Amino acid sequence: MKPKNIKRLQTRAHDLKVNVVDRHTVVVQSTTGSTANHAVTVYYDNDGCIHARCTCAWAINGGVACSHVIAALEKLAAKRGRALSFWLSEQEARRQKRRLFYLDSGRENNRVWITSRST
Secondary structure, X not given: OOOOOHHHHHHHHOOOOEEEEEOOEEEEEOOOOOOOEEEEEEEEOOOXXXXXXXXXXXXXXXXXXXXXXXXXXXXXXXXXXXXXXXXXXXXXXXXXXXXXXXXXOOOOOOEEEEEEEEO
């Protein structure tokens, strides 16, 4: 499942506390419980595909690009001096004329596109 309002999720992700464990593992604060956290694992393919898994209910039930994944990717990008924007279609993302990636859930037509710019 793709989120319907990716920009609202991206805004929500900015408020989450994020702790980078290593380049593939990030722990992100849960919005539903003050003592709960979600583990996000991130892997990159050479073709611009990003595989990210989260332990939240949305992601476990087939959702792609939960706020935890967005927060994790933004934190990892910030460490490299980059800022990300998330898009629901490839056409929207390509209009930005920036470096392009996509989150893939493994299901057809279930990608979220990401553009990257330097900060």
